[in-house]
Amino acid sequence: MKKSKRTKKSNFWRIKHRKDQFFKKSKTLGYRSRASFKLLELNKKFKIIKKNSYLLDLGSSPGSWSQIASKIITTGKILSIDIKKMEPIKNVKFLNCDIFDQSTKDKITFFFRGQLDVIISDMAANTTGNKSLDSIRTNQLCSEVLSLSTKILKPKGVLLSKLFMGDDFIEIKNLAKSIFKEVDFFKPESSRNESKETYLHCKSFKTL
Ligand SMILES: C[S@@+](CC[C@H](N)C(=O)[O-])C[C@H]1O[C@@H](n2cnc3c(N)ncnc32)[C@H](O)[C@@H]1O
Structure with missing residues (x-):
């Protein structure tokens, strides 16, 4: 161009x-960005965050979702992770690293000690200018978070994750349904109309 x-x-x-x-x-x-309103809408619909929640915020920078979570959670714990830096937020522990590194997973396990109630993930891959490729790469992050949740979340825990309505949407929906009892999708009003972004809400692991 x-x-x-x-x-x-x-x-x-x-x-x-x-x-x-x-x-x-x-x-x-x-608020740090307009993304705050997405979490407010999602939380209004699904009642995800409680005052005593143990919550993991993935792809947290610049911190709008962590900011909202920190206002609701008073007796729980919040761990936020991003490969980009994030300005500090009161009562939020931040790790500047890649969520898929084994050392990060070990730190999450140590922080929550098996008590993790909620994962919120707004992770998005860096944009390349190719919308279809960007959607595939962000949806890969969503699939990986689904797999990760089985190792770190409590059995009745909740996972909320961004994803895009692309060709791999059904595949991800089926993966979510193979892991969780309840699976829903919701696009907040504050998510731009022109964006194919939506949010996946999953609750309670299926018993094997
Ligand atoms: C849309 S932004 C998140 C906005 C955030 N929820 C907020 O409310 O401020 C997506 C974030 O995902 C992060 N991200 C992408 N891949 C990641 C990874 N592998 N590990 C950690 N963070 C990642 C990006 O660095 C980016 O900051």
Whole structure:
């Protein structure tokens, strides 16, 4: 793309972003990004986070979801993980690492000691400009989180994960259904209409 076209396109997005009601509201309320509203809507629908929850936030940077979780959780524990840095949040332990490294998994196990109630994952792969490839790569993260959940979550625990409505959607839905008793999908109003993003909500492991 020529430089002038790229500039026009980025200006278009900047103006659109500024007009966005969730963006404006997030600034007013001191949230780190408009993503806060997605978790607020998801939590309203699924009642995921309780005041005593032990919660793991995957792909937490810049910290909007952790910020919301830290306001609800008063007697539980929060561990947030991202390969990008995150500014500190009161009562949130942050690890700057890759969730799929064995050493990270060991740290999660040590932190929660078998008491993990909730995993929230808003992880997304770095964008390449190719929407279909980006969707596949983010959905791979979702599949990997599903597998990881079987090793770290309590039997009646909850997993909430971002995913995209791509060709691999049914495959992921089937994987989730093979692991959990309850599986639902929900696209919050604050998720942009033009985005194929949705959220997977799973609860309670199936007994083998
Ligand atoms: C959409 S952002 C998350 C926004 C966040 N939920 C919030 O509310 O501020 C997606 C994040 O996933 C992180 N991510 C992607 N792959 C990861 C991995 N393997 N391990 C940890 N974090 C990862 C990215 O660095 C990025 O910060």
